[in-house]
Amino acid sequence: MITGELKNKIDALWDMFAAGGLVNPLEVIEQITYLMFIRDLDDTDNVRAKESVMLGIPYQSIGDYKERPNMIGMYKTALPKDVAEKMRELLQWYSKQEKNLTTLAEFHVRYEIIHPFQDGNGRTGRMILFREALKSADVDPFIIQDDNRSSYIEGLKEYREEQKTDKLVSLMQQETVDYYQQCSYFME
Template sequence: MREIYEASNLARVTDDLLTSTEQLSVELILRWHRELLTGIRDDAAGRFRRGDEWVRVGSHLGANPAFVADLVDQALARYRTGPPDGAIERVAWFHCEFEVIHPFVDGNGRIGRVLMNQQLLAEGLPPVIVRARTRRSDYYPALDEYARTDRYDSLIRLLALLVLEALHKRLVLLTSREVIPLAAWARKVGMRGTVAANRAKRQTLPAFRMRDRWMISADHRE
């Protein structure tokens, strides 16, 4: 039942995300969190941690509940003004800071990734998908790096690759007559499948994932 609520709640929030021009604020964060956790954790939905509601993720201990609201305010203020100056760099920093604060009892990852896409759209960039299948190899280690060192280079790189993939997907679907699996394209042009897959991951090929399968324009030429 939790998975059903998670999917339906996320669909509603995503509709709002794609149609709303509302600026990022504490009020928006709390409203979307309430919608995401409706039917899942109604007792914690739409509010920051408080009292003795400490949370631990792996070896990381979230911020003291007494300071959560102020820390989120400070993160939003820095996000609006910088540093850093670049759009992807600022989005990456805010996401790392938000997840390290871990302001909610539950749903921190889901709301954090929704906010990431809200910020990308506000910057004129496409929303991205942080895929569950690869989170343990790229996304979680990037957050852990920030928690340990205050460095967010790894999330900048991951986010930049995801934005490139999202742009490639849109361009290909708008301009190509046929989209085929990357493996089929590699065979056609005489490239090893592992080479093509590695280039797709580095986005040196305009490939993109659909249902966790790498795809590319059938007409693509090097």
């Protein structure tokens, strides 16, 4: 049981969300997760901006499309000149799809193949998955945990080499169960 100062902080946070109209525990968890993700991106961006000043090299802020080619392991990604068009095509494709776990897996892999940003593509892509799962009535939310990185990489590789999403979908299904178990503590 949570007591003392930590309980008071948690209660104050719940009160703030309730005052803003958020009373559904899953919506509160969604907002907290989103805020944590944004803070992580902001912290990373600030550190890298300071490092670039110290090193005297130009800095590209997180959120801008990449300006230099990059790779994921041994795989080439979209060239910078092609990113905007490929992202437009991906979003048009996605808007026409039925939203289910298989569609989310394919969207994610295709997004990662484009790799639109210089850095932060994996985190951003996984956050998009979480958000889309929350928006869909047919997909339960999940977060791909760092502990399952090797399964995640295998899922990305399977699509690149075989155009299949079976491994990634299986991982997402397991992560859904794990996420629900983690959240159930807050729903009692």
